[in-house]
Amino acid sequence: MSKVKLQDIAIKAGVSMMTVSRVMNNDPKVGAKTREKVSKIANEMHYKPNIAARHLASSRSYFIGLVCEYANYSYVSKFLVGALRKCRTSGYHIILDEATSHREKTIATIKDLIYVTKVDGLILLPPISNIPEVVDLLVSENIDFVRIAPDINLTASHYICIDDYQAAFEVTEKLILNGHKRIAHIIGSPSQGASRMRYQGYLDALRSNQLMIPPEYIEQGDFTYKSGLDAAKRLLELTNKPDAIFAANDEMAAAVVSVAHMKHLDVPEDVSIVGFDDTELATTIWPNISTVTQPLEEMAELAIDILTTPKTPSPPKKPKMSSMRHVLEYQLQLRDSSKNNVNLT
Amino acid sequence: MSKVKLQDIAIKAGVSMMTVSRVMNNDPKVGAKTREKVSKIANEMHYKPNIAARHLASSRSYFIGLVCEYANYSYVSKFLVGALRKCRTSGYHIILDEATSHREKTIATIKDLIYVTKVDGLILLPPISNIPEVVDLLVSENIDFVRIAPDINLTASHYICIDDYQAAFEVTEKLILNGHKRIAHIIGSPSQGASRMRYQGYLDALRSNQLMIPPEYIEQGDFTYKSGLDAAKRLLELTNKPDAIFAANDEMAAAVVSVAHMKHLDVPEDVSIVGFDDTELATTIWPNISTVTQPLEEMAELAIDILTTPKTPSPPKKPKMSSMRHVLEYQLQLRDSSKNNVNLT
DNA sequence: CTGAAAGCGCTTACAG
DNA sequence: CTGAAAGCGCTTACAG
DSSP: OOOOOHHHHHHHHTSOHHHHHHHHTTOSOSOHHHHHHHHHHHHHTTOOOOHHHHHHHSSOOOEEEEEESOSSSHHHHHHHHHHHHHHHTTTOEEEEEEOOSOHHHHHHHHHIIIIISOOSEEEEOTTGGGOHHHHHHHHHTTOOEEEESOOSOTTSSEEEEEOHHHHHHHHHHHHHHTTOOOEEEEEOOTTOHHHHHHHHHHHHHHHHTTOOOOGGGEEEOOSSHHHHHHHHHHHHTSTTOOSEEEESSHHHHHHHHHHHHHTTOOTTTTOEEEOSBOOGGGGTSSSOOBEEEOOHHHHHHHHHHHHHSOOOOOOTTSOOOGGGEEEEOOEEEOOTTSOOOSOOO | OOOOOHHHHHHHHTSOHHHHHHHHTTOSOSOHHHHHHHHHHHHHTTOOOOHHHHHHHSSOOOEEEEEESOSSSHHHHHHHHHHHHHHHTTTOEEEEEEOOSOHHHHHHHHHIIIIISOOSEEEEOTTGGGOHHHHHHHHHTTOOEEEESOOSOTTSSEEEEEOHHHHHHHHHHHHHHTTOOOEEEEEOOTTOHHHHHHHHHHHHHHHHTTOOOOGGGEEEOOSSHHHHHHHHHHHHTSTTOOSEEEESSHHHHHHHHHHHHHTTOOTTTTOEEEOSBOOGGGGTSSSOOBEEEOOHHHHHHHHHHHHHSOOOOOOTTSOOOGGGEEEEOOEEEOOTTSOOOSOOO
16 A cells, blocks of 8 residues: 555654655755655655646656657657656656647647646657647747657757668668669658658769669658558569669568569569668568668657756747757668678678 | 636636536536536636646546556557557546566556556556466555456456457368368467467367377467567478468567578468467568457457446445456458468458 | 745535 | 535745
């Protein structure tokens, strides 16, 4: 039974509730002796602060809202793992919410999170991170939020990303280095900045190597397996088939592998396939997909960190500093779905 | 700005806070006129009840805890989708938590959920649903909880499952019907009841068809892709290879497909492969995996339903009724990873 | 470094 | 069917 409350500890320790409260919140200005005594008693009595009371009295809820489009997504899962891990050590809890399709519903979901649940901060996963109305709402309500891989209004909040452009550039160059000349690309969802960046990186790598590819080599996908399937079918039915396909995420790359198998093409002998993200899926199919490792768990931890670190109190409308941009390191992950003649790392 | 509170509405409507509170909680004993007037004003003012205040004053937190072992799991993701969907319409929120490996940490996580966050109810996913200490704790603290596919202490709580035994039996019989005689099985994690049930169903189907299989056809996995990989390698290197492999979940079945490909075996010509669960993965690899569709989203919705439906107040130690067992329908899903000569549905 | 008072925004339990 | 009072368990802001 943990009906122990602050007052019980206070009485037992012979101090005021305030002192106990201070000890529980690691307030430095408590005498070492008092602190120790109170801590000991609190532990013995298995005291746990009531989060609702704490929330009501203070301005902190100890909740972080995490908003994604579909929870059933390997990208989201991987992120979630990092976020949960970080929360376990910081006393915060994650309220996960899906905000699907309808823009109005998305706004409603977020309003609920900030007005009802009153989260201390919000993490917006793509493509939610790119909805102007959401950004405007959070800014005008002065809510702390961190966006993952956003594309718009970059000064509005902290955001975390990798250098998608550079990674895509490197991926493409690596393919070129390994002898590929007919490299196709499946673009990701148009609602995400990362899609554009990756596409651009691919394009520029071709250009800087004086490679021309036919326009049919560019396919528009939307990051789903299904879209990858359709794109891959078209690509691999071309008379002048590509000898390498770079898909903007692993889901679509997995689809390309499937289509290659259906058509009895050897991967990577007949066609090299590269994905992006390095989600669980990349190593769950055969051959394992060459991809770009995005440190999603680390990104999640950083997001929680930003949101839970108390700010130096400052007027809300203060100009934001440029350190709101957090670019983490990616890593090329060469596996069996692509030919790796050079640099067999 | 939504700093509107109960009192503001009360003043504007010229009634007491209690009346507003009653209207917000759909208390039937409020006059129709009053109700309408109050509702209207509350809407106009964009009133949202403060969840923390509500929680502190009443005994409900409007939070449901969902505890899984690894969030990064297609089974968990699929369940999550259903749970979130249901929550959106019921005013509840999901607090997701991972409880990994260490039993003591698992207990600590759950204690935190019930003592600190004070969730109204808890959903335990396998294998957490099978930890006796957890079940005992929740029972002794008189916390509402629903378990998914538990194996122990079945009278301790509501639980939701499918008939794993029957499903496995049918899967195996279907394979037999389609001409397979050398059917291997990869058992799931020993910490889950479903593994035993599926194994037993497989065994009994063989027996009832007078089929003998060598002991090497039984492999112990643990539901991970990795374990499936190891098991599949052993199975497909046997001199007397199986002509069908029934893995206890999709992850392991996907691994079998990978190994078959590595060994240049044709699926399903050389070996039929069947999984279980019908998670995203089953249709993300090629060939798509034949499997058993488990209505995980529906199971999630039911769990939330059970937890959020107000109970008829009754003394806690009352004998539980047998209706705590909820068995949902599964469905055989025949796809391209298995031969389907008969019954091409 | 420590404490007494007031209040966060609701609901419970009791009247009428 | 409606309301006045008290309190949920903490923290803020102010004293000392």
